Amino acid sequence: MASRKEQKEQARAARLAQEQDAASKAQRTRRFQMFGGATVIAVIVIVVAVVLSSSGGGGPKGAHPGLETGTKEHQLVSSVDTLLNKIPQSGNMLGSSTAKVTMQYFGDLECPYCQAFTLDVFPSFVQQEVRTGNVKVEYRSMCTATCDGKMTHAAEDAVFNSQQIAAYAAGKQNKFWQYAELFYHQQKTEGTGYPTDGFLTGIAKQIPGLNVQTWQTDRKDPSLADEVTADLAYSTQANLPGTPSLIMAGPKGTELVNNGDLVTSESQLTTAVKAVS
Amino acid sequence: MSSVAGPAQRATRSFAGVDQLMVWILIFTTIGFLDAAYLTYVHYYGLGALLCLGAHSGHSSCVTVQSSPWAKIDGVPVALLGLIGYVGLFVSYFVTARLNGELGRAMGFCIALIGFGFSAYLTYRELFSIHAICEWCVGSAVCMTFLVVLTAIRFLRGEPVTN
Numbered sequence: 001m002a003s004r005k006e007q008k009e010q011a012r013a014a015r016l017a018q019e020q021d022a023a024s025k026a027q028r029t030r031r032f033q034m035f036g037g038a039t040v041i042a043v044i045v046i047v048v049a050v051v052l053s054s055s056g057g058g059g060p061k062g063a064h065p066g067l068e069t070g071t072k073e074h075q076l077v078s079s080v081d082t083l084l085n086k087i088p089q090s091g092n093m094l095g096s097s098t099a100k101v102t103m104q105y106f107g108d109l110e111c112p113y114c115q116a117f118t119l120d121v122f123p124s125f126v127q128q129e130v131r132t133g134n135v136k137v138e139y140r141s142m143c144t145a146t147c148d149g150k151m152t153h154a155a156e157d158a159v160f161n162s163q164q165i166a167a168y169a170a171g172k173q174n175k176f177w178q179y180a181e182l183f184y185h186q187q188k189t190e191g192t193g194y195p196t197d198g199f200l201t202g203i204a205k206q207i208p209g210l211n212v213q214t215w216q217t218d219r220k221d222p223s224l225a226d227e228v229t230a231d232l233a234y235s236t237q238a239n240l241p242g243t244p245s246l247i248m249a250g251p252k253g254t255e256l257v258n259n260g261d262l263v264t265s266e267s268q269l270t271t272a273v274k275a276v277s
Numbered sequence: 278m279s280s281v282a283g284p285a286q287r288a289t290r291s292f293a294g295v296d297q298l299m300v301w302i303l304i305f306t307t308i309g310f311l312d313a314a315y316l317t318y319v320h321y322y323g324l325g326a327l328l329c330l331g332a333h334s335g336h337s338s339c340v341t342v343q344s345s346p347w348a349k350i351d352g353v354p355v356a357l358l359g360l361i362g363y364v365g366l367f368v369s370y371f372v373t374a375r376l377n378g379e380l381g382r383a384m385g386f387c388i389a390l391i392g393f394g395f396s397a398y399l400t401y402r403e404l405f406s407i408h409a410i411c412e413w414c415v416g417s418a419v420c421m422t423f424l425v426v427l428t429a430i431r432f433l434r435g436e437p438v439t440n
Contacts (some may be wrong), residue, residue: 013287027435030379031379031433032433034379034383034432035383035386035429035432035433037383038386038387038390039390042387042388042390042391042394043390043394045391046390046394046395046398049350049391049398050395051394052351053347053351053398053402065347065406117434131394193343196407197407197408197409198407237365242400
C-alpha cells in the first residue's frame with residue numbers, strides 16, 4: 001500500500017498533468033482562433049486588392065481594360081462612323097481612287113502628335129477635301145513614339161509591328177481608318193507597350209461590321225509585315241523629321257506639308273492641296 | 278541534470294532537424310523576394326530588360342503582362358507590392374524569433390495567404406484576360422503557394438519540438 005507521502009505526490013502529479021493539459025488545450029484553442037483571424041484578415045485584403053485591380057482595369061466582362069465601354073464607347077464608335085461614312089476605303093487608302101491629289105500620312109499609332117492631328121485637324125479636312133473627292137489619304141507607318149527608347153529595340157519593333165499590322169489587317173476589310181481612328185481616340189502613354197493583343201483585339205471588336213476572326217487571320221499575313229517594313233525604309237530614306245509627316249502629291253508636284261512641325265489648322269493642308277493641284 | 282536546453286543547444290537542434298520547415302520557408306521567401314525585386318527593377322528601369330522565354334503576338338509575353346492594366350493597383354505596380362510582401366515575411370520571421378513566436382507565425386501565414394490569393398487572381402487574369410503568361414510572375418505565384426502551405430503548417434504546429 002502506498003504511503004501517505006507517495007499518495008500526496010501522485011495527487012500532485014495528477015493535478016499538474018491536468019493543469020498542463022488544460023493549458024495546452026487553451027493554447028491550441030487560442031492558436032486556432034488566431035489562425036481563423038489571420039485567414040479572415042487575409043481574405044478581406046485579397047478581396048479589396050481584387051476589387052481595386054478590377055476597377056482599375058475597368059470595363060465590363062469581355063471588354064479590354066483601357067478601352068471605352070458602354071455609352072462612351074457607343075458615342076465614340078458613332079462619331080468615327082459618322083466621319084468615315086460612305087467615304088470609299090481600300091486598304092490604307094481613304095477617299096476616291098480618282099482623286100487628283102494624294103496625301104501620304106506617315107504616322108505611329110502611339111504618337112500623341114498624330115493623335116492631336118487626327119482628332120483636331122483631320123476630321124474637317126476629311127469633310128472638305130476627302131469626302132468631296134478632291135483628295136485621297138494614304139496612311140503609312142513610321143516608328144517614332146513607340147521607338148522612344150523606353151524598351152529594347154527588339155521589343156519596340158515587335159510592339160510597333162504588332163499595332164501597325166493590326167490596323168493594316170483591318171484595311172483588308174476596308175476598315176483601316178475605323179481602326180486607326182479608334183486607336184488614336186483611345187491612345188495611352190507612348191512606349192509603355194500597352195497595345196497588347198487584348199487591346200488590339202478590343203479595338204477590332206469595336207468596329208461595326210469587322211469580321212474579327214478574319215482580322216485575326218489577316219494579322220498573320222506576311223505581306224502586311226512587309227508593308228510596314230517598306231514604309232519604315234521609305235521614311236528613313238526620305239529622312240522624314242517625325243510623325244505625323246504629311247506629303248501632298250498632285251499634278252503640279254509633291255510637297256512636304258510640315259517639316260517636323262505639328263499641323264494645327266486645316267488651312268495648312270488646303271494650301272498644300274492648292275499648291276499641288 | 279537539467280532537461281532545459283541552453284541557447285546554443287537549441288540553435289543546434291533547430292538547425293539539425295526541427296526547423297527543416299523553416300529552412301524551406303526561408304528558401305522560398307528568398308527566391309520570391311529576388312523574383313519580385315527583379316520585376317520591380319524592370320518596371321522602373323524599362324520593360325525591355327525582361328528576360329522572358331514566352332512570345333506573344335510578336336513580342337515578349339512578360340512585356341504584355343507587365344504593361345497590362347492589371348500590373349498596377351491604383352498606380353502602384355503589383356511587382357512592388359509583391360516585394361513589400363516578401364519583406365513582410367522576413368519581418369514576421371524576425372518577430373517570431375525575437376519578439377513573439379505566436380504573433381510572428383500568424384503574421385507570416387497571413388502575409389503568405391494574401392500573396393497566394395492575389396497571385397491566384399493575377400494568374401487567372403494572365404490566362405483569361407491578358408492571354409499571356411509571364412514566367413517571373415508564375416515563379417512568384419509558385420513561391421507563394423509553397424509558402425502558404427509551409428507557414429500554415431508552421432503556425433498550427435506551434436513551437437518547434439526540440440529533442
